[in-house]
Amino acid sequence: MWTLVIGLLGSLSFKAASGRQRYSPSLSRVQKLIVIVFDFKSFFCPLCLDSVKDFCDTLHSRDQDEFAIGVLVYESSDKKDEERSKKVIEKKLRGFIIGNSIQFPVILDHFHVFKDLIFEDTGIILLDRSRKILKKYSFPLTNKQLDEIFSFKDVDPRKDR
């Protein structure tokens, strides 16, 4: 299940809800993918968002937005009209992206793929092929964890087979 999901995220290039149109780079080219799994409930907790906001700002200041993609996990508020519920969430996501100057694409977990991925709140999945890392992290992050996420090894993809 994990392999399938991560592989799908890593190999696809797609448009997502964001302040700007972005394409996620192919995993084979940049060796690293940072998946930020947002819990929609945390949008209404300003204190919960502080550390997430700091992380996104750091991501941007270190020019690593291109390695990142967000996934928004949510529960439909209207079971009878899930399509409308999805549109409401998409709209609030747009506001969140604008309000927090998010520079990477964020997609809705419409099929609830990430729903049960053992995150109680917003968390991160790091895939780093060059350092052979596949890990998950929960907020707030320690300095050691931040270093681990933001570090990467320069690898010539032609040599790394």
Added chain:
Amino acid sequence: MKFIKLLFLILIVGLSVSLHFLWGKEQKEILLEEVLSIGCLDDDSLFMWADVTTDLKGNIYVTDMMDYSIKKFNERGILMKKAGRRGQGPGEFIAVRLIEYFKGLIYVTDQSISGIQVFDEDLNYKKHIPLSLPILDFEIISEEMIAVSSPQIANPGRIIVIDSKGNSNVNIKHFGDMQNFWRNAVKFEIDNQGNLYTIFTFEDKIEKFDRNRKKLWSKSLLGKRKVKRRKTRVKIGPSELPMEVAYKDIALDNSANLFILGGHLSKNPSRDVYVLDKQGRHLTTFTLPESSHCIHVDHRNFLYARAGEGVTLKKFSIKYGKK
């Protein structure tokens, strides 16, 4: 001539009596007619608005929690100005919440930032009024008098009045429960005569006090039902916490009729609006088309409420009629 004067007098008395009946007893129906809708699923005007106020020209000011902003719309619903961003500096917000208009100034609170920020009608930041207490509700009485409702643990049951520097000089005591301070959570309105109307957030209680803080009446509209509560395990603080809301908001129309938005205990939760007159008589109840967390009635008797789970603001004309 005398006969004409007598006839005129009888006519006036008869008109007054019939008007009394019309407004006191026969005014039992309110119909809402939607006149404006701001924000929809496909645009970016509102993301999750939290509170609304209006000025005397019909402009609409809104706090939007999702993009940390305050927004000004004209009476046709066109966005005129947006201000604010995430932060804790002047003109910035973390969890922007309440908004009030008073004589050319816009007063704004934030759940995560103490005090009240003040802006002009063009949403330019002007000043900050310091206040260390959390603000549940507030009302601008004058530039030097701001009434604030705060669920305080130390001094329960007060609505305090602060000046523009944040100094507290007057208290209005209405209720005291040291064990469960949340029971003191009230929202309120003050009419032109200085009368105070309070609704309790977690209790089925609506009260009126005169300008000397003497209680004039106390009403219950929900059969004195109690909100669901759960026990807490903390040694310090309340022994139980509420899980439901009795009343969500209060507004006054230009006849000083009270509009009270019901919460979980209402037949139509978060949609039923109870209308009472100045004497506390329950005139009628009407139901909003969609659930709302707040209501606002402007000086021209237009009602504003939420729709679309917070992405839409609707404006209704209030039509009074007989059943």
